[in-house]
Amino acid sequence: MEAVRDLSFQIGKGELVGFLGPNGAGKTTTLKLLSGLLYPTAGSLSILGHVPFKRETEFLKKFSMVMGQRTQLWWDLPARETFRLNQKIYEIPDPVFRKRESELIELLELEPLVNLPVKKLSLGERMKAELACALLHEPEVLLLDEPTLGLDLVMQKKLRHFIAEYNRRTQSTILLTSHNMNDVQELCKRVMIIDEGQLIYDGDFDRIIQHFAPDKVVAISSSQPIPMETLKDLGQILSHNGASAKMEVPRQSVSRVLEQLFKRIPLLDLTVEELPIEEIVRRVFLRTRSQSQSQKNLFAPGEWEIQEQEKKGMRERPLPEP
Amino acid sequence: MISLIRKYGSVLRISLQQSIYYRASFLMDRARTITIVFAFYAFWSTLFQGRSQLAGYSISQMFTYVLGMNILRSLIFSDKTWEILREINTGRISYYLIRPISYIGYCSARDLADKIIHLFSAFLEVWIAVSLFNIPLYLPKSPVTLLAFLLSAVLAMILYFLMSYAVSALAFWTAESGGPRFCFELFLEFAAGAFFPLDVLPASLKSIFEFLPFASLLYFPLNIFLERASPAALLSGFLNQILWIAILSFVTRSLWKRGLKAYCSEGG
Amino acid sequence: MKKYTLVWWKLAEMSFLMQCANRWSSLGWLGGKIVRFVFFFIFLTAIFRHVPNVAGYSLTQVTFFYLTFNIVDILAQLFFRGIYMIGRDIREGDMDFYLIQPVHPLFRISSNLIDFLDFLTLIPVLVLTGMVLPKILGALNFPELTLRLILYGLLCANGVTIAFSIHVLIASLTVRTQQMESTVWLYRDVASLGRFPSDVYSELFRAILTFVFPIAVMVSFPSKALLGILSWDKVALAFFLSSILLALSLGSWKSALKHYCSVSS
Incomplete structure (x- = not known):
C-alpha cells in the first residue's frame, strides 16, 4: 500500500x-x-x-x-x-x-x-x-x-x-x-x-489564508430581531439567531456589505474576521479529495453549510503553487 | 437448574471456541508438556537398557507412568487461573461480579473447557506416540482398578482446583501474585510426581509429599492405574485426598470470601 | 565498547530497580527457578540409587552435564531475555524508540530485561561446578587440564552464541510476521531437553538435536569436551555450526528490519 x-x-x-x-x-x-x-x-x-x-x-x-x-x-x-x-x-x-x-x-x-x-x-x-x-x-x-x-x-x-x-x-x-x-x-x-x-x-x-480563503466572516448583533430577508443578498448566512447573525462575505465586497448593514440594521456590534483556519484547511482537503476522486461527492455537511454554487466555485479556484 | 446448565454451558462453549481461536498459546502449552514427556521417555528408555526393573517399576509400568503423566497433567493441571490473576489485577473481575453469574462458576466452566481440549489433545498425542514408537503399555487387569483410578483422578482434580484457587486468591491483596504462583506451580509439579514417579526419591522425601496433598494429585492415581498400590495404600491415599479436600475447601472458600471483600472495599 | 558496557550496566540497574519495586513477585520467580534447579538435581542424584550409570555416565558426569546446561541457559537468559518481549515492543511502539537510538537495536532489545535473579541462580551453579570439576579433572596433567578447560570455556561461549542466534532468528520472525513470539517458549522447551546428556536420546533424535535444533551442540558438547570424549571434528563442527547460524540470523535480522513496518500511532 x-x-x-x-x-x-x-x-x-x-x-x-x-x-x-x-x-x-x-x-x-x-x-x-x-x-x-x-x-x-x-x-x-x-x-x-x-x-x-x-x-x-x-x-x-x-x-x-x-x-x-x-x-x-x-x-x-x-x-x-x-x-x-x-x-x-x-x-x-x-x-x-x-x-x-x-x-x-x-x-x-x-x-x-x-x-x-x-x-x-x-x-x-x-x-x-x-x-x-x-x-x-x-x-x-x-x-x-x-x-x-x-x-x-x-x-x-x-x-x-x-x-x-x-x-x-x-x-x-x-x-x-x-x-x-x-x-x-x-x-x-x-x-x-x-x-x-x-x-x-x-x-x-x-499565506494560507490569502491563498485559500477569499472570504471573510462578518458577525453582527442588533438591538432588535434581524429579518433574514435583509441579509440574503449581502452574503452567505452562516448562522442566524434572532438579533445576531454571522455571514460569509467575499473579501473584495466587505466594505460594500458593511455600508449596507449600517443602512439597514440598527447595529450594536460588528466584527470582521478571517475564516477559522480549520475551516480553510478543511476546504483545502475537500477540494483535493473531490479532484482526486473526480466527480464523487464527498462533501459532508459540516458546521459550515456549503451550498451548491459554492462547491462549484471552489472547484474552479486555482491550485496552490507547489 | 436447566437455566444454570445453559448459562455455564455457554461459558464452556465460548471458552472452547476461544482456545481454538488462540491456537498458538494452546499449542505452546502442549509443546511444553510433550517435551517434558519426551525427555523422560528417552531418559527411561536409556536406563531400562539391559534391565527389567527400576525403582520398583517394570519397563511397561514406567512408560505407562510417563504417558499417563501426559494425560493426567492435562486433566488435573490445566486451568485458566493465570487469567484470574489478570482479571483481578486489571479490575476486569468487576465486570463479572455485577452480572448474575457466579465468578467461581464462570471460572470453573472456563477451566473445564481448558481441561476438555487439553485432554483430547493428550489422548491423541499418546495414541500417536504409542503407535509410532511401539511403546509397551501396562493396562490394569481388573475393572475395579479402573474405577478406583477414575475416582482418584476426579478427587485429584477437585483437590488441585482448591489449591490453585487458594493461591490465586493472593491476587486480591497484591498485584505481585505472578511470581509466587510460578513458584507454587513448579513445586507442585515435582511434588505431585508430574515429572517422575516419587519412588525414585529417597523414602523420607516421598513420604512427606505423600502426607501433604501433593502426591495425591498425580502419583497416587497413576499408581492405582499401574496396580502398584496395596489395599492399605489405597485406603490411606483416598483418605488423604478426602481429608485435604475438606481442609482446603474451608481454606479456599474463606480466602475468596475475604479476598472479594478486600477487593470490593478498595473500590476495585 | 565502553559505551555498550555503560549502557548495559545502566539497563541492568534499571531492571534491578524495577524488580525491587515488585519484590514479592521477583522472589516468587527466583523461588520457582531454585525449586526447579534443586528438584532436578535431587532427581539426578536419586536416580543413581537405582542404577550405576546413565547412558554410560557416572553421577559426577551426569551432574556436570546438568550444571553445564544451567550455565549456558542462565547466561543466555541473562543476556538475551529482552528478546522474549519483542512482540510486545513492536505492538506498543517501543521498538521505534530502540531503532532511533545510536546503539545496535539487537543489543538494545536483548538487554532490556536483564535479570539479577539470574546472577543469583548462577552463583550456586558455579559453586557446584567448581566442586565437581576436580573430581572429573583430578588425574590429568597440567597441559591437558588447561587445554580441556579452555576448550570447555570456548564451547560454552559457542553455546551462548548459538542461543543468541536462535533468539535473533525468532526476533526476525516476529518482526516479519508481527506474531510468532511464542516460538521463543518453544525454544525454551526444546532447550530443556539438554538437561540430560544428549546420549540418552535415540540416534535420530540426537542428530536432530545437533543439526536442526542444535541444543546438543549448545549444552552437551562443552561437557563432552571437558570429559575428553569429544572428537576434534565435532569441535570443528560446533564452531562451524555456530558461525553459520550467527551469519544466518544476523542476515535475517537485517532483512527483517527492511520489512519492518512499525505500527502507526
Missing part, C-alpha cells in the same frame, strides 16, 4: 516546520521515513547529509523523535532513570549532561516530577518528561509527532511555548505534525499541508 507519494521538500537548518493533515494523510509515515523507521520503496531522502535508513550512529546522535502518547520512559521508574540511560546511550559527558538536565527540568517545570515513577504522572506531565528525555543530547533535528495529542489547553500552551523557545535557543530544526491547528499556527512560520500522501501546500502559514 502506498502511504505517501510524490512528496518532495527541503527544510533548512533552524526552521520550525509544521505538517498539517487529517488522520491517515501520511504525516506519521513521512516522519517515520525521515527517522529511518520505514524503508522507502522509491525515491531518496537525506538529513544532515545522512540517509536515515542506514542508521549511522553519527546521524542518530544528532536526531530525536517524540511520538505523542508513546513513551520511551520506563513506566515503573522515575523519569530521571531513563534520562541517565539516554546519557549513556548518547554518550553525553557528565558535566554537560548535568547542565542540560537541570536546564530542561527548570524550563519544563519538572522538578518534583522526575523523581516519581512515570506511571504516576499525568499525560501532560509525562509528555514534558518525554520531551526532556528526547532533548538531552541536544539533537540538531527534532521530529515531533502529535506532541499535544490528548493534552488540556493549558498544557498545550506550555508545550508550544517551550518548543518555540527551544528552537530559538538551540537553532535546531524542528518538524512537527499535528492535526491541532493551534500548534502549527503558533509555532510554525512555514507549513506543509499533506493529504492522501501528497503535498498540497508548502509555504508561509500566513
Whole structure:
C-alpha cells in the first residue's frame, strides 16, 4: 500500500516546520521515513547529509523523535532513570549532561516530577518528561509527532511555548505534525499541508489564508430581531439567531456589505474576521479529495453549510503553487 | 437448574471456541508438556537398557507412568487461573461480579473447557506416540482398578482446583501474585510426581509429599492405574485426598470470601 | 565498547530497580527457578540409587552435564531475555524508540530485561561446578587440564552464541510476521531437553538435536569436551555450526528490519 507519494521538500537548518493533515494523510509515515523507521520503496531522502535508513550512529546522535502518547520512559521508574540511560546511550559527558538536565527540568517545570515513577504522572506531565528525555543530547533535528495529542489547553500552551523557545535557543530544526491547528499556527512560520500522501501546500502559514480563503466572516448583533430577508443578498448566512447573525462575505465586497448593514440594521456590534483556519484547511482537503476522486461527492455537511454554487466555485479556484 | 446448565454451558462453549481461536498459546502449552514427556521417555528408555526393573517399576509400568503423566497433567493441571490473576489485577473481575453469574462458576466452566481440549489433545498425542514408537503399555487387569483410578483422578482434580484457587486468591491483596504462583506451580509439579514417579526419591522425601496433598494429585492415581498400590495404600491415599479436600475447601472458600471483600472495599 | 558496557550496566540497574519495586513477585520467580534447579538435581542424584550409570555416565558426569546446561541457559537468559518481549515492543511502539537510538537495536532489545535473579541462580551453579570439576579433572596433567578447560570455556561461549542466534532468528520472525513470539517458549522447551546428556536420546533424535535444533551442540558438547570424549571434528563442527547460524540470523535480522513496518500511532 502506498502511504505517501510524490512528496518532495527541503527544510533548512533552524526552521520550525509544521505538517498539517487529517488522520491517515501520511504525516506519521513521512516522519517515520525521515527517522529511518520505514524503508522507502522509491525515491531518496537525506538529513544532515545522512540517509536515515542506514542508521549511522553519527546521524542518530544528532536526531530525536517524540511520538505523542508513546513513551520511551520506563513506566515503573522515575523519569530521571531513563534520562541517565539516554546519557549513556548518547554518550553525553557528565558535566554537560548535568547542565542540560537541570536546564530542561527548570524550563519544563519538572522538578518534583522526575523523581516519581512515570506511571504516576499525568499525560501532560509525562509528555514534558518525554520531551526532556528526547532533548538531552541536544539533537540538531527534532521530529515531533502529535506532541499535544490528548493534552488540556493549558498544557498545550506550555508545550508550544517551550518548543518555540527551544528552537530559538538551540537553532535546531524542528518538524512537527499535528492535526491541532493551534500548534502549527503558533509555532510554525512555514507549513506543509499533506493529504492522501501528497503535498498540497508548502509555504508561509500566513499565506494560507490569502491563498485559500477569499472570504471573510462578518458577525453582527442588533438591538432588535434581524429579518433574514435583509441579509440574503449581502452574503452567505452562516448562522442566524434572532438579533445576531454571522455571514460569509467575499473579501473584495466587505466594505460594500458593511455600508449596507449600517443602512439597514440598527447595529450594536460588528466584527470582521478571517475564516477559522480549520475551516480553510478543511476546504483545502475537500477540494483535493473531490479532484482526486473526480466527480464523487464527498462533501459532508459540516458546521459550515456549503451550498451548491459554492462547491462549484471552489472547484474552479486555482491550485496552490507547489 | 436447566437455566444454570445453559448459562455455564455457554461459558464452556465460548471458552472452547476461544482456545481454538488462540491456537498458538494452546499449542505452546502442549509443546511444553510433550517435551517434558519426551525427555523422560528417552531418559527411561536409556536406563531400562539391559534391565527389567527400576525403582520398583517394570519397563511397561514406567512408560505407562510417563504417558499417563501426559494425560493426567492435562486433566488435573490445566486451568485458566493465570487469567484470574489478570482479571483481578486489571479490575476486569468487576465486570463479572455485577452480572448474575457466579465468578467461581464462570471460572470453573472456563477451566473445564481448558481441561476438555487439553485432554483430547493428550489422548491423541499418546495414541500417536504409542503407535509410532511401539511403546509397551501396562493396562490394569481388573475393572475395579479402573474405577478406583477414575475416582482418584476426579478427587485429584477437585483437590488441585482448591489449591490453585487458594493461591490465586493472593491476587486480591497484591498485584505481585505472578511470581509466587510460578513458584507454587513448579513445586507442585515435582511434588505431585508430574515429572517422575516419587519412588525414585529417597523414602523420607516421598513420604512427606505423600502426607501433604501433593502426591495425591498425580502419583497416587497413576499408581492405582499401574496396580502398584496395596489395599492399605489405597485406603490411606483416598483418605488423604478426602481429608485435604475438606481442609482446603474451608481454606479456599474463606480466602475468596475475604479476598472479594478486600477487593470490593478498595473500590476495585 | 565502553559505551555498550555503560549502557548495559545502566539497563541492568534499571531492571534491578524495577524488580525491587515488585519484590514479592521477583522472589516468587527466583523461588520457582531454585525449586526447579534443586528438584532436578535431587532427581539426578536419586536416580543413581537405582542404577550405576546413565547412558554410560557416572553421577559426577551426569551432574556436570546438568550444571553445564544451567550455565549456558542462565547466561543466555541473562543476556538475551529482552528478546522474549519483542512482540510486545513492536505492538506498543517501543521498538521505534530502540531503532532511533545510536546503539545496535539487537543489543538494545536483548538487554532490556536483564535479570539479577539470574546472577543469583548462577552463583550456586558455579559453586557446584567448581566442586565437581576436580573430581572429573583430578588425574590429568597440567597441559591437558588447561587445554580441556579452555576448550570447555570456548564451547560454552559457542553455546551462548548459538542461543543468541536462535533468539535473533525468532526476533526476525516476529518482526516479519508481527506474531510468532511464542516460538521463543518453544525454544525454551526444546532447550530443556539438554538437561540430560544428549546420549540418552535415540540416534535420530540426537542428530536432530545437533543439526536442526542444535541444543546438543549448545549444552552437551562443552561437557563432552571437558570429559575428553569429544572428537576434534565435532569441535570443528560446533564452531562451524555456530558461525553459520550467527551469519544466518544476523542476515535475517537485517532483512527483517527492511520489512519492518512499525505500527502507526
